[in-house]
Every structure is written in C-alpha cells, then in structure tokens.
Amino acid sequence: MTKTNLITGFLGSGKTTTIRHLLANKPPHERWAVLVNEFGEIGIDGALLADSGAVLKEIPGGCMCCVNGLPMQVGLNMLLQQTKPDRLLIEPTGLGHPKQILELLTQDTYAGWIDLLATVCLLDARQLSQPHYRDNENFRDQLAAADIIIANKMDTWQPEDAQALETWQAHSGHQRPIYPIEQGRMDVALLDLPRTNHTELPDAQHHHHAQNKTRGLAALRLPENARWRRALNQGQGYTSCGWIFDGDTQFDTVGMMEWIRLAPVERAKAVVRIPEGSLLINRQGQDLNIETRSIPPLDSRIELIHSSEADWNALQSALFNIRLS
Numbered sequence: 001m002t003k004t005n006l007i008t009g010f011l012g013s014g015k016t017t018t019i020r021h022l023l024a025n026k027p028p029h030e031r032w033a034v035l036v037n038e039f040g041e042i043g044i045d046g047a048l049l050a051d052s053g054a055v056l057k058e059i060p061g062g063c064m065c066c067v068n069g070l071p072m073q074v075g076l077n078m079l080l081q082q083t084k085p086d087r088l089l090i091e092p093t094g095l096g097h098p099k100q101i102l103e104l105l106t107q108d109t110y111a112g113w114i115d116l117l118a119t120v121c122l123l124d125a126r127q128l129s130q131p132h133y134r135d136n137e138n139f140r141d142q143l144a145a146a147d148i149i150i151a152n153k154m155d156t157w158q159p160e161d162a163q164a165l166e167t168w169q170a171h172s173g174h175q176r177p178i179y180p181i182e183q184g185r186m187d188v189a190l191l192d193l194p195r196t197n198h199t200e201l202p203d204a205q206h207h208h209h210a211q212n213k214t215r216g217l218a219a220l221r222l223p224e225n226a227r228w229r230r231a232l233n234q235g236q237g238y239t240s241c242g243w244i245f246d247g248d249t250q251f252d253t254v255g256m257m258e259w260i261r262l263a264p265v266e267r268a269k270a271v272v273r274i275p276e277g278s279l280l281i282n283r284q285g286q287d288l289n290i291e292t293r294s295i296p297p298l299d300s301r302i303e304l305i306h307s308s309e310a311d312w313n314a315l316q317s318a319l320f321n322i323r324l325s
C-alpha cells in the first residue's frame, strides 16, 4: 500500500515549497511520487519539482475532481500500479475541493492501494484577516478538512497575524495542532499521523462547473511548428492566463524578473529560458522566489492567476517585448 497524504492550502500558501522540502528530507531508500493539480492550463509546478527525485504526474487546468474525473483516476491508478511508490503526496490546486478529492481517494477501488494518512493544510496566517480569502469556500473547506495545519510563512507575520491565527484556532471548533514554520520546513514525521478528521463538509458550490472536461493528464504541449500559444482558464471566481513558448525562445533575464514582479495579478509562476539557462520565478502577492539553473528548460511556461479580470493583452505585449529570440 502506498502511504498517501493530501497537501492542501489556498493559492500560494506554500504547498509546492513544502513538497520540495519533504522530498529533500525523505528517507533515502523510499520511492516517493507526487501528483500535482494546477488551476492554470499550463502546468508549472511539475517544472518546479522536476529535479526533486520523485515520480511526478501533472493534472493542469482546474480542480482535478471536476476537470478530470475519469482521467484523474486512470492517472492515479497508473501511478500506483506502475511505480508502486512508498509514499504519494497529492497537491490539489489552491482552488480545489477537498471533499471531492477525499471521497475519490477513499473509494473502494483504492482500498488495496492507498493508505490515506493525515491531510496537511498550509495556511498563510496573513490571509485570515482578509475577507477575500477568509470567506472563500475553498479556503474554508481546506482548513476544515485538515488533520494537521501548517502555518507557513512565519517570517512574514506581523503581531496581528499571530493574533489572528490564535483567534481563528480558538473559534475553529476543531482541536488540531497548528505548526508554525517557514519555507515549507515541516517535519517529515508528521506525514505518518493518521487521518482523524471526518468533518462533514458541504458540497462545493462550484463543483462540476469546470470547463475542459475532456482534458487529458499531460501538461499542455505546443502544437507542432507553433512557437507559442496562450491558454485561459476560469472558475471559482478566478481567471488564469498562461503562455507556453518553444524551446528556442529566450527571454531577457532582468526584463522577465521585472515583468513578473510588476504584473498586476495575485499569483505568478514561470519557468523560462534565459541566455544563462533557466529562470524559475514563483510569486504570491509580494512573496517572490527566484532561482536560476544552468540547464535550459524544454520550453518556457508562464502562468498568471487573478481574482478579477486582468488585461491579458497588455501583459502579453509587454511579455513579447522582453523576448530575445
């Protein structure tokens, strides 16, 4: 049986960062697999996790239970049967519905395959004081479904954020431990805690409203001979716009960093080719992480997510201006 954990948390709370930390600290003899589901069509977390040593499967383009019902199950079955991992970490999109995913994982079909352990929810305590997040159905349900709450990004907290966390915990109605950490540095041993939270969650209002139901499991590819394409996704009050460019396209390094930093959106991610190799940028609000690698990526991928309409065409023009070739 594959020990399995759901790693939930709202957009940008630190799920991928935490998974990278866990993979770097896993028992060396164990084989781990990661199933990543992203809201955007383009699929970037896979590239962020690419050198982590885990078997990886991506499901882009919306909440995995809505968009990919059957393909999601086929992908999960293949991953379990072919790889037989010791552990599977599942990262649903920050806009995902934990109820449906937990229902799927506890189906009889998986009884002999999946040993479902603690569900971990990443929380950015700053968001507790912002109604825009706090009142979001997915944000609330993810916290309600968690067995363990990891309050990430401690380095960014003001005294009022720690206070908001305490108040929230006191009123949440659940006696669950909260572990404050930064940079996703949670203790690997917590993954072995059992699943004890069986809170009845409401049915997600937006369930089954996703578009693109026929999408497969692979991250988006470019059509042959195309140099780039753009893909939009919409749902649950959020819109995403992503671009994929062929492997020959290069971007100006500083120009790309500035374009991502200044883009008027809540969430931005990119793995792009630059003259020096690869540039990896991950931004949530003002939290920005930039890395470079000397090996160029197979293609360039950029994804922006915002809770209201953004001027994608203006952003695209600016993006094309920092293209070198």
Ligand SMILES: Nc1nc2c(ncn2[C@@H]2O[C@H](COP(=O)(O)OP(=O)(O)O)[C@@H](O)[C@H]2O)c(=O)[nH]1
Pocket (backbone or CB within 6 Å): 009, 010, 011, 012, 013, 014, 015, 016, 017, 018, 094, 122, 152, 153, 154, 155, 156, 181, 182, 183, 184, 282, 283, 284, 287, 288, 289
């Ligand atoms: N300041 C700060 N930033 C963080 C921390 N953990 C993650 N981040 C940043 O938050 C952004 C979103 O992180 P990510 O792991 O991709 O979030 P996900 O969308 O939940 O997978 C990235 O820019 C990370 O570098 C932290 O503890 N402190």
Ligand SMILES: [Mg+2]
Pocket (backbone or CB within 6 Å): 015, 016, 017, 045, 091
């Ligand atoms: Mg992620």
